[in-house]
Amino acid sequence: MVFHLIQGKKSSSSHRSQIDIIANILQVAVEGAKKTHIMYGCNLSFGQLQTYLDLLLDRGLLETISETGGAGNSAFFQTTTRGQSFLHVYQDLRGLLTA
Secondary structure (H helix, E strand, O other): OHHHHHHOOEOOOOOOEHHHHHHHHHHHOOOOEEHHHHHHHOOOOHHHHHHHHHHHHHOOOEEEEEEOOOOOOEEEEEEOHHHHHHHHHHHHHHHHHHO
């Protein structure tokens, strides 16, 4: 699956390419977001989300920010500078394809 994520192929059960899903996750997490917010904001199952989060964390496009206090520790995910660069390039390419 990771090989397909890197290649940007469309998954057979979706109208979005895997690159589109990655960009969507990075966009949702620009200001920081919890896993549930990303999952619902990107319309992904928990399993799909975990696969993408693992990839994006491994590639340095997302980072985990821990928030202490309250009833326990909550993890936020935030788009890194590298992830924001990815988003800019992605948006430029989409602009070229739709122009």
